[in-house]
Amino acid sequence: MIARRGVPLPALLALPLLPGCTGMQSSLDVGGPAAGELRLLIVSFTVICGIVWLLVVATLGWALLRRRPAGTGARTQRQLTWAVSLSVAATAIIVAGLTTLSFLATRSLGGGDGEIEVVAVGQQWWWQFLYPREGFQTANELHIPVGRTVRIRLESADVIHSFWVPSLSGKMDMIPGRTTALTLKAERPGVYRGQCAEFCGLQHSHMGFTVIAEDDVSYRKWLTGQAQPARPAATEEIRAGQAVFLAKPCAACHTIRGTTAVGTAGPDLTHIGSRRSIAAGLLETTRGTLAAWTADPQTLKPGTTMPLVPLTSIELRQVAVYLESLK
Amino acid sequence: MTGNRNARTREDDRPSDTDVSDAEGERRLLATWATPRTLKGVLSTVDHKIIGRRYIATAFVFLILGGLLALAMRLQLAAPEARFIGPDRYNQIFTMHGSTMMFLFAVPVMEAVGVFLVPLMIGTRNIAFPRLNAFSYWIFLSGGILLWVSFALDVGPDVGWFAYVPLAGPEFSPGKRADIWAQMITFTELAALAVAVELVATILKQRAPGMSLDRIPVFVWAMLVTSFLIIMAMPAIMIASSTLILDRLVGTQFYNPAEGGDALLWQHLFWFFGHPEVYIIFLPAVGMVSTIIPTFAGRPIFGYLPLVMALIATGILSFGLWVHHMFTTGLPRLGESFFTASSMSIAIPAGVQIFCWIATLWAGRPQLKTPLLFVCGFIFTFVLGGMTGVMVASVPLDTQVHDTYFVVAHFHYVLIGGALFPLIAAVYYWLPKVSGRMMSERLGRIVFALIFLGFHGTFFPMHFLGLMGMPRRVYTYQPEMGWGGLNLFVSLSALVLAAGFLLFFIDAIRSARSGPLAGPNPWNAPTLEWATSSPPPAYNFRRIPVVTSANPLWDNGETLPVAGGLNIDRRELLVSSVVEALPEARESSPTDSIWPFWAAMATSILLITSIFTPWAVVWGSIPVAITLIGWFWPKGEPEDEA
Numbered sequence: 013m014i015a016r017r018g019v020p021l022p023a024l025l026a027l028p029l030l031p032g033c034t035g036m037q038s039s040l041d042v043g044g045p046a047a048g049e050l051r052l053l054i055v056s057f058t059v060i061c062g063i064v065w066l067l068v069v070a071t072l073g074w075a076l077l078r079r080r081p082a083g084t085g086a087r088t089q090r091q092l093t094w095a096v097s098l099s100v101a102a103t104a105i106i107v108a109g110l111t112t113l114s115f116l117a118t119r120s121l122g123g124g125d126g127e128i129e130v131v132a133v134g135q136q137w138w139w140q141f142l143y144p145r146e147g148f149q150t151a152n153e154l155h156i157p158v159g160r161t162v163r164i165r166l167e168s169a170d171v172i173h174s175f176w177v178p179s180l181s182g183k184m185d186m187i188p189g190r191t192t193a194l195t196l197k198a199e200r201p202g203v204y205r206g207q208c209a210e211f212c213g214l215q216h217s218h219m220g221f222t223v224i225a226e227d228d229v230s231y232r233k234w235l236t237g238q239a240q241p242a243r244p245a246a247t248e249e250i251r252a253g254q255a256v257f258l259a260k261p262c263a264a265c266h267t268i269r270g271t272t273a274v275g276t277a278g279p280d281l282t283h284i285g286s287r288r289s290i291a292a293g294l295l296e297t298t299r300g301t302l303a304a305w306t307a308d309p310q311t312l313k314p315g316t317t318m319p320l321v322p323l324t325s326i327e328l329r330q331v332a333v334y335l336e337s338l339k
Numbered sequence: 340m341t342g343n344r345n346a347r348t349r350e351d352d353r354p355s356d357t358d359v360s361d362a363e364g365e366r367r368l369l370a371t372w373a374t375p376r377t378l379k380g381v382l383s384t385v386d387h388k389i390i391g392r393r394y395i396a397t398a399f400v401f402l403i404l405g406g407l408l409a410l411a412m413r414l415q416l417a418a419p420e421a422r423f424i425g426p427d428r429y430n431q432i433f434t435m436h437g438s439t440m441m442f443l444f445a446v447p448v449m450e451a452v453g454v455f456l457v458p459l460m461i462g463t464r465n466i467a468f469p470r471l472n473a474f475s476y477w478i479f480l481s482g483g484i485l486l487w488v489s490f491a492l493d494v495g496p497d498v499g500w501f502a503y504v505p506l507a508g509p510e511f512s513p514g515k516r517a518d519i520w521a522q523m524i525t526f527t528e529l530a531a532l533a534v535a536v537e538l539v540a541t542i543l544k545q546r547a548p549g550m551s552l553d554r555i556p557v558f559v560w561a562m563l564v565t566s567f568l569i570i571m572a573m574p575a576i577m578i579a580s581s582t583l584i585l586d587r588l589v590g591t592q593f594y595n596p597a598e599g600g601d602a603l604l605w606q607h608l609f610w611f612f613g614h615p616e617v618y619i620i621f622l623p624a625v626g627m628v629s630t631i632i633p634t635f636a637g638r639p640i641f642g643y644l645p646l647v648m649a650l651i652a653t654g655i656l657s658f659g660l661w662v663h664h665m666f667t668t669g670l671p672r673l674g675e676s677f678f679t680a681s682s683m684s685i686a687i688p689a690g691v692q693i694f695c696w697i698a699t700l701w702a703g704r705p706q707l708k709t710p711l712l713f714v715c716g717f718i719f720t721f722v723l724g725g726m727t728g729v730m731v732a733s734v735p736l737d738t739q740v741h742d743t744y745f746v747v748a749h750f751h752y753v754l755i756g757g758a759l760f761p762l763i764a765a766v767y768y769w770l771p772k773v774s775g776r777m778m779s780e781r782l783g784r785i786v787f788a789l790i791f792l793g794f795h796g797t798f799f800p801m802h803f804l805g806l807m808g809m810p811r812r813v814y815t816y817q818p819e820m821g822w823g824g825l826n827l828f829v830s831l832s833a834l835v836l837a838a839g840f841l842l843f844f845i846d847a848i849r850s851a852r853s854g855p856l857a858g859p860n861p862w863n864a865p866t867l868e869w870a871t872s873s874p875p876p877a878y879n880f881r882r883i884p885v886v887t888s889a890n891p892l893w894d895n896g897e898t899l900p901v902a903g904g905l906n907i908d909r910r911e912l913l914v915s916s917v918v919e920a921l922p923e924a925r926e927s928s929p930t931d932s933i934w935p936f937w938a939a940m941a942t943s944i945l946l947i948t949s950i951f952t953p954w955a956v957v958w959g960s961i962p963v964a965i966t967l968i969g970w971f972w973p974k975g976e977p978e979d980e981a
Binding site: 050061076092111113115121174176182189192193214216314 | 425426427506602645675676686691701707718729735736737741806809
């Protein structure tokens with residue numbers, strides 16, 4: 013558990029300062045040991061700095077409003093020199109203490125190797141996740157097993173992005189021409205939201221993703237499912253949708269394993285129906301949102317690289333049904 | 340009184356100010372130094388006060404424009420998934436906001452206050468290299484117009500004020516937007532470097548006799564350190580923006596990783612400039628604070644020497660911090676830890692200054708006039724910003740808050756709280772010197788209340804938004820993120836802040852037209868700029884003052900000793916020694932000239948057309964050369980024969 017260390021008493025004083033900082037993407041709503049360590053660091057810094065700030069402001073108020081005796085002599089000057097010197101010394105000690113605290117946190121956060129490796133590639137404006145050992149890729153949804161360290165290798169296909177899941181860990185940039193890495197570990201099962209944290213162009217705002225931490229059994233089941241090719245079309249409507257997809261420009265950019273669609277510019281859609289959201293966290297995956305996104309991507313996400321592919325209303329419904337079926 | 344003996348280095352048969360009556364002397368000094376009220380006079384003046392005023396007014400216009408952009412952003416962010424502004428326009432707006440505030444407002448306005456005040460505070464008649472000063476203003480104005488005309492034409496830069504590659508490179512930002520940003524940098528840095536060189540020369544060589552290094556007003560020290568920072572930091576960004584332009588226009592590959600370039604090289608160069616930049620803005624502000632506090636505390640500043648040492652230490656340390664903007668780029672841990680320590684250590688000189696100010700107030704009898712109110716608001720706000728600065732200096736902590744609204748809150752606390760509050764204090768304090776008229780004390784209190792409350796209402800909640808995961812530079816956010824309520828509160832508070840600024844500008848303009856007359860020294864302040872009339876005459880001082888203490892107007896009472904012997908029919912200055920300010924020589928000061936204006940126009944045309952064709956550098960240099968020849972043509976001064 014994260015609470016292993018307990019929250020130090022002074023940290024409790026800071027709690028009123030951090031009201032309601034919870035939420036689906038909050039660095040204070042902790043889901044793993046790294047984020048727990050960082051929350052402790054944030055709270056400790058806030059408390060210490062807050063006390064220092066209150067002291068400075070109180071002294072300023074006192075200096076302005078104090079009752080003044082007649083005349084100030086050499087004695088006052090000497091006292092002031094002492095007071096200022098001691099305050100500077102105290103500043104130096106506090107700063108040294110905070111630096112040490114920071115170093116200790118860096119050490120205990122470590123990094124190092126993970127038990128599992130996943131490759132994350134930042135793209136304008138979506139996330140490509142590759143599971144090299146199982147040999148498949150997915151988009152905008154990362155699954156990790158609870159309690160195990162996952163090393164994420166971070167790359168970029170175009171500009172600089174930054175990989176950030178506040179509830180699990182701090183952020184790390186994805187820089188073209190370089191490889192960086194980050195380790196993730198979730199202590200409890202859950203759905204954690206992440207978002208790009210480095211300005212990357214028009215749709216930087218809509219570049220979210222989900223991390224799903226689940227128990228080992230569900231994780232293995234998910235891996236097996238994702239490694240399979242797309243399931244064959246079961247109904248007439250789905251078959252029609254697949255035909256439309258393969259005949260239209262869709263297949264030029266997207267891959268659906270098990271079909272002739274092998275484009276690589278956009279996300280792999282082999283199991284898009286199993287993902288919680290589409291368009292990098294923009295919309296929940298339903299037949300309706302799939303149809304809406306296909307029908308008018310530029311209104312939903314202005315500037316997205318997904319073009320508008322003209323379809324009749326029947327074709328649009330068929331494609332949406334087909335995509336939804338790709339569990 | 341003195342001076343005559345030392346300063347007269349050459350026989351000169353023309354009259355000096357000791358040979359004629361006071362009235363006659365003033366008349367002839369005015370004839371020598373005044374700027375004619377004609378269009379040619381306006382374009383050719385080299386008077387540091389006129390150029391300083393112009394520079395400040397222009398910078399404040401950019402502040403208003405940048406502030407309106409901020410309001411536009413707050414409108415868009417007031418509600419989730421709002422559609423007032425689309426992503427393309429929004430990216431232009433936040434890029435313009437940052438670039439305008441940093442390059443067209445904060446740095447220029449601080450330098451401009453220096454241009455106006457430094458010669459007055461050190462008791463000389465004009466700034467060194469006054470024609471370069473005129474050139475600097477026109478270049479600055481051209482750069483600002485270039486940026487804003489582009490924005491109006493919907494080709495404003497949209498890659499952030501930091502223009503990270505490869506997003507700002509040729510592949511991901513086709514068109515001219517990023518080129519305009521990079522060339523605007525060239526303009527503003529050229530202007531800033533010119534002023535920095537002038538200020539260094541002025542401060543080191545033109546101080547009034549007797550103003551030894553330990554008697555220089557703290558604001559002047561701050562401008563000296565700032566000028567050195569500019570001279571050392573700005574070349575990095577000029578190299579960065581020039582190589583970016585080369586990548587974009589000529590096909591070099593400095594920043595293209597596919598061809599052996601490096602995306603992080605840009606960040607190193609940018610922040611090697613970018614962090615000192617913060618102190619280039621902040622140090623003049625603390626200089627203002629150190630000047631205003633003694634006046635309203637009614638006693639000399641406590642700890643002059645530690646304050647000056649703190650300024651210098653901050654200046655030196657500021658070059659060792661840049662990597663703390665890059666803690667999430669995966670640099671080696673050991674190197675990052677060094678930058679944590681260096682970033683935190685800057686809290687020590689900052690602490691020295693804050694404690695010295697509080698000690699001055701404690702020992703004095705503070706009068707809470709508007710300038711001091713803003714100074715107190717500054718301490719309250721800046722210390723809080725400093726605390727969050729300590730937080731972002733920690734590598735692990737920074738990985739959570741970097742590029743979130745927490746950082747937006749942090750740097751607005753240190754930039755608005757740390758620099759703009761002192762600047763407003765400075766306007767209330769020195770506008771009477773500039774215009775000769777007082778601002779309203781009653782309105783000043785309302786302005787302070789609105790700005791102070793509006794500021795904290797706007798920026799304090801952003802700390803929470805950042806911790807709640809809201810990244811910077813997003814044009815919108817989804818309703819389920821739960822950031823809507825705080826954002827709405829922030830946007831409403833921004834209106835209060837804007838109302839405060841509106842009232843401030845109304846008061847400033849009203850007072851400059853019809854405020855009560857100020858007289859030479861309305862605050863009973865100790866420094867030399869208050870020894871001359873308000874507004875000062877074109878020649879600044881009837882006779883050059885002689886300084887015998889750090890607070891000349893307090894220690895000498897009504898009768899300031901003066902030095903005579905300068906020519907009154909020709910522009911002449913007193914040059915003094917660097918350390919002790921012993922008079923060394925009389926030096927001609929350049930007369931008005933239209934050539935700096937034409938040189939600036941020729942340079943602007945060269946720089947702007949070079950965005951469209953590299954050949955502009957070749958052909959454009961011809962008019963630049965012609966104007967420079969006109970500028971430097973021998974003027975028939977005594978120095979020419981020497």
